[in-house]
Structure formats: C-alpha cells, structure tokens
Amino acid sequence: SQQGEEDPQALSIQEGENATMNCSYKTSINNLQWYRQNSGRGLVHLILIRSNEREKHSGRLRVTLDTSKKSSSLLITASRAADTASYFCATDLQGGSEKLVFGKGTKLTVNP
Amino acid sequence: DSGVTQTPKHLITATGQRVTLRCSPRSGDLSVYWYQQSLDQGLQFLIQYYNGEERAKGNILERFSAQQFPDLHSELNLSSLELGDSALYFCASSVGGRVGHNEQFFGPGTRLTVL
Numbered sequence: 001s002q003q004g005e006e007d008p009q010a011l012s013i014q015e016g017e018n019a020t021m022n023c024s025y026k027t028s029i030n031n032l033q034w035y036r037q038n039s040g041r042g043l044v045h046l047i048l049i050r051s052n053e054r055e056k057h058s059g060r061l062r063v064t065l066d067t068s069k070k071s072s073s074l075l076i077t078a079s080r081a082a083d084t085a086s087y088f089c090a091t092d093l094q095g096g097s098e099k100l101v102f103g104k105g106t107k108l109t110v111n112p
Numbered sequence: 113d114s115g116v117t118q119t120p121k122h123l124i125t126a127t128g129q130r131v132t133l134r135c136s137p138r139s140g141d142l143s144v145y146w147y148q149q150s151l152d153q154g155l156q157f158l159i160q161y162y163n164g165e166e167r168a169k170g171n172i173l174e175r176f177s178a179q180q181f182p183d184l185h186s187e188l189n190l191s192s193l194e195l196g197d198s199a200l201y202f203c204a205s206s207v208g209g210r211v212g213h214n215e216q217f218f219g220p221g222t223r224l225t226v227l
Contacts, residue, residue: 105154
C-alpha cells in the first residue's frame with residue numbers, strides 16, 4: 001500500500017490563486033520530498049524537508065511538515081498555467097528498507 | 113533537462129518477449145534508481161544501484177533484473193513480458209547512496225507497451 005496519500009486527488013483553480021496540496025503518511029519518516037510531473041514526463045524534484053524541520057520555502061513554494069500528525073502540505077502561491085502538473089509526495093521511512101515511497105499524486109490544473 | 117538520459121523513448125513488443133532499457137545518470141551521480149509507473153499502481157520503486165553494487169530492492173519481479181556498469185550507466189532487463197508490464201519506466205540518479213537524503217533527478221522515461 002502507498003505510504004503517502006495526497007489530498008485532494010485533483011484540484012482546479014484560476015491563475016493567480018493559491019493551491020494547497022496535502023500528504024499524509026502512516027509511519028515515521030526521515031525526510032519527505034515533493035516532486036512535480038508534467039503529463040507523461042519525468043518527475044522534477046521540488047523540495048526536501050527533513051523530519052526535524054517544520055517549514056521550508058523555495059520561490060513560490062512553501063512546504064510544511066507536522067510529524068505529530070504525520071502530514072505535510074505543499075502551497076503554491078500566485079499560481080500560473082505552467083504550474084499545471086501532478087504533484088507527488090515521497091517519504092523516506094525511518095528504520096525501513098531504503099526506498100522512496102511515492103503517493104498517487106494530486107493533479108493540479110491552473111486555468112488561465 | 114535533468115541530465116539523465118533514457119533509451120529508447122518508446123518500446124512496443126509482444127507478450128513473452130524480453131527487452132532492455134538503458135539509463136545514463138547525470139555526470140557525477142553514483143546512484144541509479146529504477147521506477148515503474150502505471151495508472152493502477154502509481155509510481156513503484158524497483159531497484160537501486162550505487163557505484164556498481166545493488167543497494168536497495170523494491171517491488172521488482174523475478175522476471176526483471178538490472179545492473180550498473182563500471183561507467184555507471186544502468187540497464188533494466190524485462191523478460192517473459194506480460195500485458196500488465198505495460199507502463200512508463202523511469203530511471204533516476206542522485207549523488208549519494210542514501211535514499212531520501214538526496215534529491216533524485218529523473219529521466220524522461222521509456223514507455224513500454226506489451227501487446
């Protein structure tokens with residue numbers, strides 16, 4: 001089963017609005033990463049947040065991590081049509097086999 | 113462009129056949145990862161190699177095998193192909209070997225269609 005579950009599965013917004021995607025996971029992690037995938041293409045790394053960090057920023061991206069709730073959120077501010085993509089969280093399990101476990105993703109559509 | 117190259121881009125073959133997918137990591141990256149992405153299973157980690165040695169294994173079928181060569185390129189071999197093996201296969205690379213501690217750079221993928 002998937003470790004990370006993104007919510008919502010799909011999100012449609014207007015250009016200029018903010019988009020928030022959530023990721024929940026089941027077991028303790030070392031780190032959590034967010035990736036973006038344009039349709040049928042390779043994933044692009046967005047941000048890595050360590051388990052001892054609570055918030056991280058990169059340009060228009062803001063990621064939060066709440067280890068007590070086993071959840072993370074990705075906020076994209078002032079969205080653009082070019083942000084249209086699927087967004088995945090990936091977790092690195094604590095004490096588990098060394099692999100990144102990806103969620104099924106949130107499909108974001110930004111309408112011009 | 114991530115710097116990771118994969119060939120071929122598309123592959124169409126028949127059930128029972130064997131294919132080889134090739135990946136060249138970014139210059140300087142020692143780790144190579146293979147993933148399978150399908151609509152029903154999502155993105156599944158298959159296997160990781162670090163500097164020529166197998167480092168971690170995921171949901172890789174016994175019909176599948178991989179290796180990493182001295183020049184660090186990697187090949188994923190899929191044999192006795194079944195319809196359900198149709199998917200996008202991605203290769204990714206990273207500098208270090210510790211999964212989750214390094215960002216992974218993904219190639220453009222190979223789309224495999226088994227008829």
